[in-house]
Amino acid sequence: STQVYTFGGGVKHDDPRAKDKVITGGKGANLAEMAGIGLPVPPGFTITTEQCVQYLAEGGDFSDALRADVAQALTHIEKTVGKSFGDAADPLLVSVRSGARVSMPGMMDTVLNLGLNDETVEGLAGTSGDDRFAWDSYRRFVQMYSDVVLGVEHHLFEEALEIAKEDNGYLNDVEMTADDWRKIVKEYKGIVDAELGRPFPQDVTEQLWGAIRAVFDSWDSDRAKVYRRLNDIPGDWGTAVNVQAMVFGNMGDTSATGVAFTRDPATGEKAYYGEWLVNAQGEDVVAGIRTPQYLTKAARERAGAKPLSMEEAMPAAYGELAAVFELLEKHYTDMQDIEFTVQQGKLWMLQTRSGKRTAKAALKMAVDMVEEGLIDEATAIKRVDPMALDQLLHPTLDPKAPRDILGKGLPASPGAASGAIVFDADTAEKRADMGDAVILVRVETSPEDIHGMHAAKGILTARGGMTSHAAVVARGMGRPCVSGASGLSIDMKARVMKIGKRELKEGDILTLDGASGDIMAGEVPTIEPELAGDFATLMVWADKHRRMKVRTNAETPADCKMARQFGAEGIGLCRTEHMFFDASRISAVRQMILAEDEAGRRTALEKLLPEQRADFAAIFEIMRGLPVTIRLLDPPLHEFLPHADEEFAELSDEIGIGVDTLKRRAGELHEFNPMLGHRGCRLGITFPEIYEMQARAIFEAACDVAKAHGEAIVPEIMIPLVATKKELEILKALVARVAVQVFEEKGSTLEYMVGTMIELPRAALMAGEIAEVGEFFSFGTNDLTQTTLGLSRDDAGKFLPVYVQQGIFARDPFVSLDVDGVGQLVSLAAERGRVTRPDIKLGICGEHGGDPASIAFCEKTGLDYVSASPFRVPIARLAAAQAAL
Numbered sequence: 001s002t003q004v005y006t007f008g009g010g011v012k013h014d015d016p017r018a019k020d021k022v023i024t025g026g027k028g029a030n031l032a033e034m035a036g037i038g039l040p041v042p043p044g045f046t047i048t049t050e051q052c053v054q055y056l057a058e059g060g061d062f063s064d065a066l067r068a069d070v071a072q073a074l075t076h077i078e079k080t081v082g083k084s085f086g087d088a089a090d091p092l093l094v095s096v097r098s099g100a101r102v103s104m105p106g107m108m109d110t111v112l113n114l115g116l117n118d119e120t121v122e123g124l125a126g127t128s129g130d131d132r133f134a135w136d137s138y139r140r141f142v143q144m145y146s147d148v149v150l151g152v153e154h155h156l157f158e159e160a161l162e163i164a165k166e167d168n169g170y171l172n173d174v175e176m177t178a179d180d181w182r183k184i185v186k187e188y189k190g191i192v193d194a195e196l197g198r199p200f201p202q203d204v205t206e207q208l209w210g211a212i213r214a215v216f217d218s219w220d221s222d223r224a225k226v227y228r229r230l231n232d233i234p235g236d237w238g239t240a241v242n243v244q245a246m247v248f249g250n251m252g253d254t255s256a257t258g259v260a261f262t263r264d265p266a267t268g269e270k271a272y273y274g275e276w277l278v279n280a281q282g283e284d285v286v287a288g289i290r291t292p293q294y295l296t297k298a299a300r301e302r303a304g305a306k307p308l309s310m311e312e313a314m315p316a317a318y319g320e321l322a323a324v325f326e327l328l329e330k331h332y333t334d335m336q337d338i339e340f341t342v343q344q345g346k347l348w349m350l351q352t353r354s355g356k357r358t359a360k361a362a363l364k365m366a367v368d369m370v371e372e373g374l375i376d377e378a379t380a381i382k383r384v385d386p387m388a389l390d391q392l393l394h395p396t397l398d399p400k401a402p403r404d405i406l407g408k409g410l411p412a413s414p415g416a417a418s419g420a421i422v423f424d425a426d427t428a429e430k431r432a433d434m435g436d437a438v439i440l441v442r443v444e445t446s447p448e449d450i451h452g453m454h455a456a457k458g459i460l461t462a463r464g465g466m467t468s469h470a471a472v473v474a475r476g477m478g479r480p481c482v483s484g485a486s487g488l489s490i491d492m493k494a495r496v497m498k499i500g501k502r503e504l505k506e507g508d509i510l511t512l513d514g515a516s517g518d519i520m521a522g523e524v525p526t527i528e529p530e531l532a533g534d535f536a537t538l539m540v541w542a543d544k545h546r547r548m549k550v551r552t553n554a555e556t557p558a559d560c561k562m563a564r565q566f567g568a569e570g571i572g573l574c575r576t577e578h579m580f581f582d583a584s585r586i587s588a589v590r591q592m593i594l595a596e597d598e599a600g601r602r603t604a605l606e607k608l609l610p611e612q613r614a615d616f617a618a619i620f621e622i623m624r625g626l627p628v629t630i631r632l633l634d635p636p637l638h639e640f641l642p643h644a645d646e647e648f649a650e651l652s653d654e655i656g657i658g659v660d661t662l663k664r665r666a667g668e669l670h671e672f673n674p675m676l677g678h679r680g681c682r683l684g685i686t687f688p689e690i691y692e693m694q695a696r697a698i699f700e701a702a703c704d705v706a707k708a709h710g711e712a713i714v715p716e717i718m719i720p721l722v723a724t725k726k727e728l729e730i731l732k733a734l735v736a737r738v739a740v741q742v743f744e745e746k747g748s749t750l751e752y753m754v755g756t757m758i759e760l761p762r763a764a765l766m767a768g769e770i771a772e773v774g775e776f777f778s779f780g781t782n783d784l785t786q787t788t789l790g791l792s793r794d795d796a797g798k799f800l801p802v803y804v805q806q807g808i809f810a811r812d813p814f815v816s817l818d819v820d821g822v823g824q825l826v827s828l829a830a831e832r833g834r835v836t837r838p839d840i841k842l843g844i845c846g847e848h849g850g851d852p853a854s855i856a857f858c859e860k861t862g863l864d865y866v867s868a869s870p871f872r873v874p875i876a877r878l879a880a881a882q883a884a885l
């Protein structure tokens with residue numbers, strides 16, 4: 001099949017592969033698409049991702065077939081443009097651009113102005129009639145090519161340029177004359193020679209293949225790998241290479257370059273949004289070398305900025321651009337992120353893609369576009385990344401709280417964050433690993449900073465606009481970011497930053513407001529998020545389209561209330577042990593555990609009964625009308641024991657047993673492998689009085705609340721860590737005995753269910769038999785993952801990251817369900833359980849209940865509900881809808 005696809009210059013694409021992102025990458029596919037709908041796209045060609053994969057696998061050289069295809073495709077560009085590659089009189093110049101299936105901002109390297117050498121530069125000067133332009137382009141090319149392809153460090157070139165400007169007394173690049181650039185080129189070539197021991201390549205074909213090779217190689221660069229790991233992008237996709245005729249935004253004041261979004265990527269507002277620069281090449285806008293200007297008059301006026309907007313300065317080209325925006329949004333039915341260049345008044349399109357957006361913007365655009373009739377509800381549901389909702393559910397700065405404002409930058413990525421100042425990515429990562437909240441403060445960020453940006457709670461940069469690296473990456477990661485804070489300077493040696501008249505040291509606390517751009521000293525209190533508006537609208541749509549119910553894992557009244565506000569439809573897991581840690585009852589719990597005999601335990605349990613009853617009553621009250629699954633005591637008892645000497649002394653005083661006795665008892669409870677030890681239903685089997693007390697507390701509370709409200713409460717009592725039918729039989733009988741007693745005492749009855757967690761492989765295998773007793777299953781996938789993989793969750797931190805890095809696991813199996821392995825046990829147990837008891841209720845209550853990929857698996861397996869922590873409930877609602885669509 002074809003491996004090189006041409007675009008532009010009126011080529012027709014019959015082969016669907018040309019516009020398939022998998023084959024030609026996102027950039028290439030969209031260039032072909034844009035050219036196809038008649039937009040002005042400089043002609044070019046794309047080498048497929050398949051060639052990249054093959055090249056990286058085989059190493060070595062390119063095939064003759066590929067070289068022939070490329071030569072032919074180059075002829076297509078030459079014919080269309082009417083110039084020849086390497087022609088000393090009238091040279092064709094090209095850009096060589098990477099483009100993977102999904103966009104990886106800044107991860108791959110682009111080379112512009114390729115095809116220039118000592119001869120062709122004169123040709124370019126001649127045909128353009130502009131010496132300065134030609135030499136400016138040449139110096140850009142030498143620097144970029146040397147940096148990206150030859151691996152010469154770019155600061156060497158930057159320093160040479162700084163010195164030249166200083167010598168001439170210039171402040172800006174624009175003051176450099178043709179002659180100045182000519183001298184710089186000579187110096188640059190000298191640097192290359194000195195660094196590499198060979199001259200800068202003059203042969204244009206060698207230049208081209210060098211660049212193609214560099215693009216392919218960059219797929220396996222460290223920074224690309226880090227980005228892929230953070231974004232779950234497989235390593236075997238490869239990148240395409242796009243070779244495209246250059247258009248020049250640096251041909252004087254009727255030329256320009258810019259980037260734009262068809263809607264505001266931060267707020268979602270339906271207004272063109274972008275930045276542009278007169279007399280500049282593409283990289284200048286994102287690199288933050290010159291501060292870009294506003295695209296529209298309205299945006300410029302709102303910001304109170306002076307330099308004219310494109311709308312004002314180039315009304316004709318702007319009008320054309322606006323028409324393209326409209327056309328592209330309708331064509332792709334989504335917000336587009338666009339790169340363009342104006343060469344002497346003529347508009348050229350260089351890229352379009354669905355734009356990255358904040359969660360807030362994603363929501364607003366999805367809802368707006370349904371109202372505009374551009375997309376339907378199902379599409380809107382699919383447009384919003386469930387995990388991105390996290391950004392919206394978290395607190396923002398309290399507007400009434402006092403703020404010690406140090407300065408302001410651009411509101412590059414919304415959300416609020418406070419933390420200790422750090423000045424480099426490694427320190428950010430180190431301190432975050434130690435549990436500190438940090439704010440990464442940089443002059444500007446680059447792909448080498450990704451790990452630090454990920455570790456930081458927020459990012460602040462002195463340079464760069466809304467489309468700078470820092471801004472784009474922070475928005476993608478959901479980190480608040482303030483960029484381009486021009487009043488900020490950093491002294492890396494002293495490790496201090498100056499902003500306005502203030503000075504802050506590394507480690508000082510800083511607060512950022514990514515929505516306003518405010519930079520504040522100290523920590524500013526936050527307030528709860530707003531759940532109305534677009535969020536509510538999308539949730540209504542999601543609820544309409546999902547099949548599975550969404551419950552929550554909660555045990556405190558506060559969490560239960562919050563989960564209900566987030567739309568939880570009941571409790572899937574109430575972990576009763578969490579109620580035991582409360583300061584007011586821990587001594588009774590300890591007394592119970594340390595008692596020598598049953599009588600001693602019963603005395604202590606008497607004290608706990610009213611407390612537990614009150615806990616359950618509060619939960620039933622909040623969850624009225626909704627199912628509540630309560631798990632009886634699960635963890636090994638020694639988890640509740642004191643550790644320090646003074647704690648033992650205190651306990652001894654309280655319960656009148658000597659410290660030595662207490663310590664001896666505690667020693668007896670020690671286990672070598674507590675995860676597989678005396679826990680779960682094994683506690684209920686050996687100390688039935690504990691489960692009796694808990695069952696009693698549940699029934700008494702349920703009867704009381706049902707009576708008070710005249711509303712039925714249906715408790716679901718869940719027995720943990722069952723491996724055999726017999727265990728469940730014994731404990732179900734225990735629960736039934738208590739039920740009969742309580743109903744007699746209360747003179748009322750109610751319905752209830754007894755079920756089990758499926759969290760041991762044996763339980764999954766024997767699910768058919770266990771379902772004869774158990775009325776529901778809840779998959780406890782945390783333990784089921786531990787027990788199936790033989791992988792201790794509490795110890796895996798030491799080696800699991802390496803496993804993920806080496807691709808042994810695609811993702812941490814405690815975060816995203818191991819569908820292939822653990823998933824088999826889940827589906828098998830569901831199947832066998834249903835055979836025995838066709839109406840058996842099935843749910844999942846592990847951490848995975850809030851993970852979209854795992855939720856998709858639950859939908860496929862036909863579970864009745866997922867249960868997630870309160871903050872994950874909206875994520876689960878949306879993910880469940882996406883899974884059902």
Ligand code: ADP
Nearest residue numbers: 095097098106110244245246247282283339350
């Ligand atoms: P990235 O993926 O990092 O944005 P691109 O390949 O899109 O890299 O290119 C970087 C910059 O160079 C962009 O601003 C782009 O518009 C510009 N550019 C790329 N190709 C050309 C070209 N043929 N003519 C003019 N500018 C170009």
Ligand code: MG
Nearest residue numbers: 027339350351
């Ligand atoms: Mg680009």
Ligand code: MG
Nearest residue numbers: 720759780783
């Ligand atoms: Mg468990």
